[in-house]
Amino acid sequence: MGAEVVGMTGREDIATEERALCDIAHEFAKSRLRAAGAAADAGGAYPWDVVRDAIALGLGAPNVPESFGGAGTGARAQAAMMEELGWGNFGLAASIGASGVVAAAILHAGSTAQKECYLPRLAGADGTGVGALALTEPEGGSEMEILLSQDQTVRTRATKTAGGVRLSGAKRFITNGGQADVTLVLASEGEGGPKTWSLFIVESGDPGAISGRRIPTLGLRGSYTGEIQFEDCILTEDRRLGAPGTGMATVLYALSVARPMASSAALGLARAAYEEAAQYARERRQFGVPIITLQQVGASLAEMRTRLDAARLLVRAAAGELEAGRDASLPAAEAKLFAGETAVQVTQAGLQVLGGYGFTQEFPLEMWVRDAFVARIFFGTAEIQRLEIARGIQEGL
Numbered sequence: 001m002g003a004e005v006v007g008m009t010g011r012e013d014i015a016t017e018e019r020a021l022c023d024i025a026h027e028f029a030k031s032r033l034r035a036a037g038a039a040a041d042a043g044g045a046y047p048w049d050v051v052r053d054a055i056a057l058g059l060g061a062p063n064v065p066e067s068f069g070g071a072g073t074g075a076r077a078q079a080a081m082m083e084e085l086g087w088g089n090f091g092l093a094a095s096i097g098a099s100g101v102v103a104a105a106i107l108h109a110g111s112t113a114q115k116e117c118y119l120p121r122l123a124g125a126d127g128t129g130v131g132a133l134a135l136t137e138p139e140g141g142s143e144m145e146i147l148l149s150q151d152q153t154v155r156t157r158a159t160k161t162a163g164g165v166r167l168s169g170a171k172r173f174i175t176n177g178g179q180a181d182v183t184l185v186l187a188s189e190g191e192g193g194p195k196t197w198s199l200f201i202v203e204s205g206d207p208g209a210i211s212g213r214r215i216p217t218l219g220l221r222g223s224y225t226g227e228i229q230f231e232d233c234i235l236t237e238d239r240r241l242g243a244p245g246t247g248m249a250t251v252l253y254a255l256s257v258a259r260p261m262a263s264s265a266a267l268g269l270a271r272a273a274y275e276e277a278a279q280y281a282r283e284r285r286q287f288g289v290p291i292i293t294l295q296q297v298g299a300s301l302a303e304m305r306t307r308l309d310a311a312r313l314l315v316r317a318a319a320g321e322l323e324a325g326r327d328a329s330l331p332a333a334e335a336k337l338f339a340g341e342t343a344v345q346v347t348q349a350g351l352q353v354l355g356g357y358g359f360t361q362e363f364p365l366e367m368w369v370r371d372a373f374v375a376r377i378f379f380g381t382a383e384i385q386r387l388e389i390a391r392g393i394q395e396g397l
């Protein structure tokens with residue numbers, strides 16, 4: 001790790017064993033994620049081996065308790081670890097971290113049998129722990145990520161059938177979509193709006209769960225973004241996560257975990273851009289001096305660093321609320337809003353410090369700028385985060 005980030009890691013309040021996990025994540029990021037992410041961005045085959053190796057190391061779902069084979073890591077340490085993965089590659093961090101989001105939902109709402117079946121796998125026990133959370137549909141994204149309307153917005157249907165339910169519908173823009181081992185699918189069990197929505201566990205190989213295309217994207221090609229179709233996908237009752245109609249409550253909980261974790265990965269991406277720009281500015285000379293001594297370059301780096309530290313404080317505060325067992329929806333929305341904007345601003349400012357070189361594919365800044373855009377979109381757009389925060393204010397929070 002570069003000397004300039006020592007005071008910025010925010011790990012001081014994290015237990016020693018958990019700090020060791022961050023170190024493992026950083027080493028993995030440096031040795032595997034940087035190269036694999038760049039190759040995926042350039043159009044190479046998707047590096048599932050890297051995703052699976054990370055999950056096997058326990059970096060996907062460190063939040064799984066030790067009793068289920070995980071590290072039992074707290075949310076603040078998990079966030080610190082996600083920052084390291086995001087520093088390596090934002091897209092791969094998203095694909096690896098999906099296991100932790102699925103684990104959080106199963107821990108929150110799953111039966112003992114479901115926990116025993118899925119949590120060890122997500123923690124990396126046997127190489128079948130790639131997770132996915134499938135909410136977004138072709139006709140609706142934002143509607144799935146905030147409980148504002150009572151409308152019938154979830155079009156994927158779960159209809160009763162002998163011994164279980166039949167899923168039909170489609171999900172789009174899903175991280176690891178169609179490729180994951182364990183996918184949580186939000187589906188409607190009736191016409192009554194959100195109180196009829198349930199989450200179902202779909203495993204790879206379930207008949208009728210059909211992988212769709214991989215969606216071409218501007219950036220974040222280190223992540224696999226795909227589609228899934230459900231055609232007569234018959235599931236037994238024990239695949240429902242929690243009671244019928246509790247799906248949206250579990251989704252909102254899962255998002256309160258996912259948002260600080262995705263924000264941490266975005267923060268790691270921004271930190272990588274800051275470090276690259278600071279290093280370049282120390283070495284590049286113009287007008288006979290290193291450009292870091294030019295006031296406007298120095299001021300830009302100062303802005304970048306301050307934003308990073310502020311974003312980290314928000315992200316860790318939201319993770320702290322989770323760790324304390326309190327409702328983290330509002331601080332998670334604040335963290336997501338600010339960290340998303342920070343990722344976009346800091347990567348662009350970093351590119352500018354490199355001048356023409358930043359615009360070339362000889363430096364990673366141009367990829368990082370493209371990757372950063374999605375930090376304002378996935379797990380709820382910036383507009384949806386503002387809505388959530390405004391709703392909290394209305395409720396007097």
Ligand SMILES: Cc1cc2nc3c(=O)[nH]c(=O)nc-3n(C[C@H](O)[C@H](O)[C@H](O)COP(=O)(O)OP(=O)(O)OC[C@H]3O[C@@H](n4cnc5c(N)ncnc54)[C@H](O)[C@@H]3O)c2cc1C
Nearest residue numbers: 133134135136140141142173174175225378379380381383
């Ligand atoms: C790379 C990538 C990975 C993703 N991974 C996942 C995943 O793993 N699982 C998953 O379920 N989804 C995933 N998504 C989907 C993502 O969460 C949605 O794209 C996002 O929620 C927005 O939905 P939408 O694209 O349908 O846009 P829309 O909901 O159609 O929104 C379009 C625009 O309108 C704005 N808007 C919508 N409603 C409001 C409102 N009420 N007030 C103000 N503005 C509003 C939005 O902010 C946006 O700017 C991913 C997306 C991407 C790009």
